[in-house]
Amino acid sequence: MPIFLENVTVTYDRHPAVHHLSAVIAEGSLVALVGPNGAGKSTLLNALMGLEKVSEGKILGIEREGVAYLPQQALINKEIPISVQELVFSGLWKAVGISRSMTPEHKEYCAQAIDSVGLSGFEKRQISTLSGGQLQRALFARVLVQDCSTILLDEPFNAVDTETTRDLTEVILTWHAQKRTVVIVSHDLPYVREICPTSLLLARECIAYGATHWVLSNENLKKARRMVEAVDQQAPICKRVKAA
Numbered sequence: 001m002p003i004f005l006e007n008v009t010v011t012y013d014r015h016p017a018v019h020h021l022s023a024v025i026a027e028g029s030l031v032a033l034v035g036p037n038g039a040g041k042s043t044l045l046n047a048l049m050g051l052e053k054v055s056e057g058k059i060l061g062i063e064r065e066g067v068a069y070l071p072q073q074a075l076i077n078k079e080i081p082i083s084v085q086e087l088v089f090s091g092l093w094k095a096v097g098i099s100r101s102m103t104p105e106h107k108e109y110c111a112q113a114i115d116s117v118g119l120s121g122f123e124k125r126q127i128s129t130l131s132g133g134q135l136q137r138a139l140f141a142r143v144l145v146q147d148c149s150t151i152l153l154d155e156p157f158n159a160v161d162t163e164t165t166r167d168l169t170e171v172i173l174t175w176h177a178q179k180r181t182v183v184i185v186s187h188d189l190p191y192v193r194e195i196c197p198t199s200l201l202l203a204r205e206c207i208a209y210g211a212t213h214w215v216l217s218n219e220n221l222k223k224a225r226r227m228v229e230a231v232d233q234q235a236p237i238c239k240r241v242k243a244a
């Protein structure tokens with residue numbers, strides 16, 4: 001089922017971070033969510049996850065149980081004392097239930113995911129000892145075992161080297177080939193142009209949504225920058241009812 005964003009507004013302290021956004025994300029699409037700093041990209045992902053409340057409008061066609069979410073790496077607490085295997089297994093908690101005990105089948109399933117992100121041999125390593133790229137591989141393995149129809153990735157290749165980006169991009173393209181819906185927040189426009197057929201350019205409001213080569217025109221990018229720069233954090237609360 002597609003994801004329907006109908007006039008979605010998400011506010012912090014009643015000031016909108018995402019503003020009257022309407023879009024349909026087709027099932028099985030690979031969509032980049034792009035825009036300047038402060039454009040509302042992470043806020044929108046959080047709203048899709050149900051972690052931020054939509055203050056106006058609706059998000060339809062998405063169920064939290066069917067969504068895997070990879071937050072920005074800066075938000076991951078590496079000091080939690082768990083191994084790579086335990087981190088990946090935590091992706092199965094919902095399916096396993098309250099016992100959270102790892103059967104040999106779970107172990108094998110996690111091992112396969114760890115292997116497919118190139119981390120074989122790291123199963124027992126504490127995540128605190130991993131490099132940024134290795135941690136990102138482990139987090140992708142966690143998403144793999146979740147086996148969700150919708151996958152939301154917030155800046156997955158920030159501070160990650162070329163080889164890791166290339167390997168994990170293969171994982172993303174496999175998800176896309178499997179007709180899962182993948183949304184990637186990225187500032188890397190050459191990467192987006194190469195990998196993502198569709199983009200949504202956000203500057204709190206939707207500046208453009210559609211084929212990436214059209215969305216990422218100089219004109220649209222300039223407009224997005226201007227819109228975000230012009231935001232007045234102290235502006236009165238928006239009273240607009242619907243996007244123009």
Ligand SMILES: Nc1ncnc2c1ncn2[C@@H]1O[C@H](COP(=O)(O)OP(=O)(O)OP(=O)(O)O)[C@@H](O)[C@H]1O
Pocket residue numbers: 012013017035036037038039040041042043044
């Ligand atoms: N928890 C919060 N409380 C108050 N304001 C917030 C909160 N989170 C984000 N904001 C504000 O909402 C706006 C959008 O932030 P958001 O993080 O969604 O943007 P972004 O496009 O993901 O930015 P970046 O590219 O820098 O990660 C910003 O003005 C930000 O300061």
